[in-house]
Amino acid sequence: MSNSQSTNPRSTNHYAVIMAGGVGSRFWPVSTEEFPKQFHDMLGTGKSLLQQTFERISKIVPAENILILTNDRYENLVKQQLPKIENKRIFLEPAMRNTAPCILLSAMKIRQENPDAVMLVAPSDHWIEDETAFSENILTAFQTCQNENILMTLGIQPAFPNTGYGYIQFEKSEKEIKKVSQFTEKPDYQTAKTFLEAGNYLWNAGIFSWSVKTIIAEFKTQLPEMYELFSEGKEILNTEKERKFIAENYAKAENISIDYGIMEKAKNVGVLPASFDWNDLGTWGSLHNQLPKDDQNNAVVNGKSLLLNSENNMIRLPEGKVIVAEGLHNFIVIDKEDVLLIIPKKKEQEIKEIRNQSIKKFGENLG
Amino acid sequence: MSNSQSTNPRSTNHYAVIMAGGVGSRFWPVSTEEFPKQFHDMLGTGKSLLQQTFERISKIVPAENILILTNDRYENLVKQQLPKIENKRIFLEPAMRNTAPCILLSAMKIRQENPDAVMLVAPSDHWIEDETAFSENILTAFQTCQNENILMTLGIQPAFPNTGYGYIQFEKSEKEIKKVSQFTEKPDYQTAKTFLEAGNYLWNAGIFSWSVKTIIAEFKTQLPEMYELFSEGKEILNTEKERKFIAENYAKAENISIDYGIMEKAKNVGVLPASFDWNDLGTWGSLHNQLPKDDQNNAVVNGKSLLLNSENNMIRLPEGKVIVAEGLHNFIVIDKEDVLLIIPKKKEQEIKEIRNQSIKKFGENLG
Numbered sequence: 105m106s107n108s109q110s111t112n113p114r115s116t117n118h119y120a121v122i123m124a125g126g127v128g129s130r131f132w133p134v135s136t137e138e139f140p141k142q143f144h145d146m147l148g149t150g151k152s153l154l155q156q157t158f159e160r161i162s163k164i165v166p167a168e169n170i171l172i173l174t175n176d177r178y179e180n181l182v183k184q185q186l187p188k189i190e191n192k193r194i195f196l197e198p199a200m201r202n203t204a205p206c207i208l209l210s211a212m213k214i215r216q217e218n219p220d221a222v223m224l225v226a227p228s229d230h231w232i233e234d235e236t237a238f239s240e241n242i243l244t245a246f247q248t249c250q251n252e253n254i255l256m257t258l259g260i261q262p263a264f265p266n267t268g269y270g271y272i273q274f275e276k277s278e279k280e281i282k283k284v285s286q287f288t289e290k291p292d293y294q295t296a297k298t299f300l301e302a303g304n305y306l307w308n309a310g311i312f313s314w315s316v317k318t319i320i321a322e323f324k325t326q327l328p329e330m331y332e333l334f335s336e337g338k339e340i341l342n343t344e345k346e347r348k349f350i351a352e353n354y355a356k357a358e359n360i361s362i363d364y365g366i367m368e369k370a371k372n373v374g375v376l377p378a379s380f381d382w383n384d385l386g387t388w389g390s391l392h393n394q395l396p397k398d399d400q401n402n403a404v405v406n407g408k409s410l411l412l413n414s415e416n417n418m419i420r421l422p423e424g425k426v427i428v429a430e431g432l433h434n435f436i437v438i439d440k441e442d443v444l445l446i447i448p449k450k451k452e453q454e455i456k457e458i459r460n461q462s463i464k465k466f467g468e469n470l471g
Numbered sequence: 472m473s474n475s476q477s478t479n480p481r482s483t484n485h486y487a488v489i490m491a492g493g494v495g496s497r498f499w500p501v502s503t504e505e506f507p508k509q510f511h512d513m514l515g516t517g518k519s520l521l522q523q524t525f526e527r528i529s530k531i532v533p534a535e536n537i538l539i540l541t542n543d544r545y546e547n548l549v550k551q552q553l554p555k556i557e558n559k560r561i562f563l564e565p566a567m568r569n570t571a572p573c574i575l576l577s578a579m580k581i582r583q584e585n586p587d588a589v590m591l592v593a594p595s596d597h598w599i600e601d602e603t604a605f606s607e608n609i610l611t612a613f614q615t616c617q618n619e620n621i622l623m624t625l626g627i628q629p630a631f632p633n634t635g636y637g638y639i640q641f642e643k644s645e646k647e648i649k650k651v652s653q654f655t656e657k658p659d660y661q662t663a664k665t666f667l668e669a670g671n672y673l674w675n676a677g678i679f680s681w682s683v684k685t686i687i688a689e690f691k692t693q694l695p696e697m698y699e700l701f702s703e704g705k706e707i708l709n710t711e712k713e714r715k716f717i718a719e720n721y722a723k724a725e726n727i728s729i730d731y732g733i734m735e736k737a738k739n740v741g742v743l744p745a746s747f748d749w750n751d752l753g754t755w756g757s758l759h760n761q762l763p764k765d766d767q768n769n770a771v772v773n774g775k776s777l778l779l780n781s782e783n784n785m786i787r788l789p790e791g792k793v794i795v796a797e798g799l800h801n802f803i804v805i806d807k808e809d810v811l812l813i814i815p816k817k818k819e820q821e822i823k824e825i826r827n828q829s830i831k832k833f834g835e836n837l838g
Contacts, residue, residue, distance in 0.1 A: 133795070285583060309553065426810045428814070430815065445796070
């Protein structure tokens with residue numbers, strides 16, 4: 105840990121890419137295609153998840169070195185929420201091609217600007233409260249990546265055998281950074297239990313770090329076609345011709361995730377067990393876990409509430425609205441201007457499907 | 472029945488008083504002190520309950536002979552909803568004195584204009600669908616009151632032993648109009664059951680009819696002080712001095728209901744068993760009974776709905792809003808701009824108290 109402190113948090117070699125292109129359909133009706141989760145103040149803090157992520161990262165990466173990865177329709181949302189960001193730092197994917205292509209292009213853009221850069225890749229919509237621990241962990245990763253040809257991930261100590269996450273198996277050792285032996289996507293419950301018992305498995309939070317040199321070299325080895333495709337444009341990245349090149353070529357890239365395309369096959373992968381609490385805010389229930397609760401374990405975002413004999417509810421209202429409820433237990437109640445959703449918490453995984461049904465019945469503008 | 476048909480429904484002797492001063496607090500948060508139940512389109516028909524009542528009565532009473540009894544704060548609502556009504560037909564109670572004082576004053580105003588008048592007193596906020604049957608019943612009552620010194624009530628055939636209503640006991644006979652032997656307020660359940668078994672009990676719906684001569688004479692006998700108080704102003708009723716007289720004297724009148732002050736003590740009371748279905752729309756549950764339902768027995772007023780595995784709910788939304796619910800059974804869900812109420816149907820009687828709690832917690836503007 106003390107090592108990481110020696111890395112200059114203001115180093116101009118530090119870069120970050122914030123992934124902000126998702127739709128967050130399990131948070132419907134608040135999260136919609138028009139206005140997804142990461143742009144909402146999901147926690148009622150006065151800041152959107154993207155804004156919180158940006159602030160967290162800007163403690164260890166100069167703000168002008170942070171890129172936002174999203175798509176065309178969210179360009180204005182990004183500019184509204186991060187008004188100081190430069191246009192060139194907003195990377196708009198012209199097509200949905202999963203994470204590998206946009207990470208490669210980002211790395212190439214950063215290398216073009218600073219060949220000695222180390223970069224962080226992080227989702228825009230997760231909850232991390234202990235910013236000091238986060239900063240220390242990332243600085244440790246940066247320092248490691250500056251000195252070694254290593255692909256770093258941050259692994260989260262698993263709290264329970266969650267079957268919805270990916271797991272990272274590491275070789276047990278006394279070192280702070282462990283060598284990764286295997287990635288496993290969404291195991292069944294029994295497998296997840298054995299992972300927790302084994303003690304050398306961590307959750308994959310989608311937080312990565314590497315030097316641009318190392319990650320681009322890895323793409324050249326693992327995904328040579330993609331490497332060739334984008335290398336043709338490397339001279340014009342960060343110029344005014346960039347957008348045209350990307351528009352013409354991006355869709356030709358393979359649709360593949362960074363996990364599957366690079367991490368699972370790479371040899372030089374390390375994992376740093378995170379020392380902060382983490383929540384992917386993947387569902388209303390996981391959001392409920394992170395919110396302040398009343399003495400009946402109800403979480404109420406925005407609005408005001410009078411809750412009689414009502415327990416364990418996740419409630420979100422328009423600003424200033426009052427909810428008065430009685431005899432409501434274990435429900436998700438989401439009141440948005442045009443939609444009111446009331447569904448048991450245990451059915452939260454069905455919200456994606458219910459959103460589809462609603463769009464079918466009431467029209468696209470609801471989705 | 473055939474007799475009643477001979478009464479001219481357009482007779483200028485026909486008058487009506489619609490009671491529209493209540494607050495309807497069991498329909499909170501839709502019904503508020505600012506905008507009570509009778510001014511709302513509770514049934515989603517496009518008309519308020521007051522408008523429906525006015526239209527129903529105007530089939531048997533010339534529209535210009537219909538008085539609206541309400542209080543100051545609802546004057547504008549009445550004018551908005553009944554734009555053709557003359558100012559002099561809106562009687563604004565300057566103080567809450569229950570039903571007897573305002574009915575006596577109305578009768579005196581009508582007598583001053585037409586000493587041969589017969590009048591109907593009816594609530595503004597009940598559901599009556601069969602307007603033909605209603606008209607026939609009222610015309611029968613009018614004809615009887617024109618010819619006899621009788622105080623008429625309309626009694627509703629009880630559908631179940633409701634403990635929230637008043638009951639009218641009558642002397643069994645073959646005549647269309649029965650002689651009333653007793654009024655009973657809100658009996659306990661066992662008593663209500665014996666009433667239904669006895670077969671000569673009807674629900675008191677608060678619908679009365681009499682000639683102005685008869686009712687005023689009855690006040691003179693039963694409530695002589697009130698009679699004297701208002702008789703002092705009988706010459707100036709329907710003149711521009713009326714309002715000042717009422718403002719100065721109304722609050723001096725005894726606070727007493729027409730049922731308790733007059734009907735229960737009068738000797739000459741008759742009841743006509745109503746031949747129409749009736750619902751007092753006293754609670755969200757009784758409203759649910761009168762509304763169209765989907766195949767899961769859910770009633771949805773305004774809005775649109777996608778209801779999965781959800782039964783027997785009473786739902787009201789802002790115009791055009793969508794509700795998406797799952798696993799919701801026997802609830803009242805009322806979404807108003809500033810308040811969302813979710814409460815089990817079986818707790819509907821508590822809404823009045825819950826409204827008070829909400830006002831205490833969140834302020835008067837919610838009530």
